[in-house]
Amino acid sequence: MKKQGIFSGIIFIGFGLYFLSEQLHFPFLRSLQSWPTLLMIVGLALLGQAYYAKEYQQIFAGTILFGFGLHFHFLQYVKVWPNNIGMLLLIIAIGMLLHAQKTKSGFVYGLFFLLLSCVLLFYNRINQWFNFVESGISILWKFWPVGLIIVGTYLLFIKKR
Numbered sequence: 001m002k003k004q005g006i007f008s009g010i011i012f013i014g015f016g017l018y019f020l021s022e023q024l025h026f027p028f029l030r031s032l033q034s035w036p037t038l039l040m041i042v043g044l045a046l047l048g049q050a051y052y053a054k055e056y057q058q059i060f061a062g063t064i065l066f067g068f069g070l071h072f073h074f075l076q077y078v079k080v081w082p083n084n085i086g087m088l089l090l091i092i093a094i095g096m097l098l099h100a101q102k103t104k105s106g107f108v109y110g111l112f113f114l115l116l117s118c119v120l121l122f123y124n125r126i127n128q129w130f131n132f133v134e135s136g137i138s139i140l141w142k143f144w145p146v147g148l149i150i151v152g153t154y155l156l157f158i159k160k161r
Contacts (some may be wrong), residue, residue, distance in 0.1 A: 007049040031077065039069030050106030056102035082106030086120030089113050 014021060021029040043106025068091060074081040081087075093154035096110030 002093070006046050006052050009044035010048045011041065014044065031073075034073075036069040036072035039065045043067070044104060050102075056099065059102060060095045060099040063098055064091060067091035067094065082121060084120060086117045086123075086133060089117035093117055
């Protein structure tokens with residue numbers, strides 16, 4: 001890291017605020033006094049280093065740490081937050097896409113992880129859609145002889161004209 005001041009400064013401020021809130025026992029900050037907050041602080045420090053010092057290789061790691069910390073906080077406090085591997089892959093995909101935006105490499109991998117995370121997050125809906133298509137095809141499959149009758153009728157009566 002070329003400019004250590006940005007990373008170190010954010011780490012010291014973040015950890016200082018974290019431990020100060022722990023010492024002062026603020027009840028409204030009680031929910032932030034856990035290990036996901038520490039992940040978020042380190043992630044923010046890496047993102048600050050990446051963007052302000054133009055060390056773009058830090059974007060991926062910063063996004064992963066901040067995103068995972070945010071994800072684990074949301075799991076505790078947001079009841080509808082998805083708790084499956086698709087969410088973690090979405091965070092990885094965002095990190096890869098942000099990294100690719102600045103470094104011009106890895107965009108395809110980011111899109112792959114984004115697609116994979118969407119499939120895993122929306123698996124139930126995709127499965128329902130495939131069941132709908134499958135049931136529609138099975139209904140059509142029962143009546144395939146009707147297609148033969150229609151083709152035969154066309155050949156006998158309509159094509160002659």
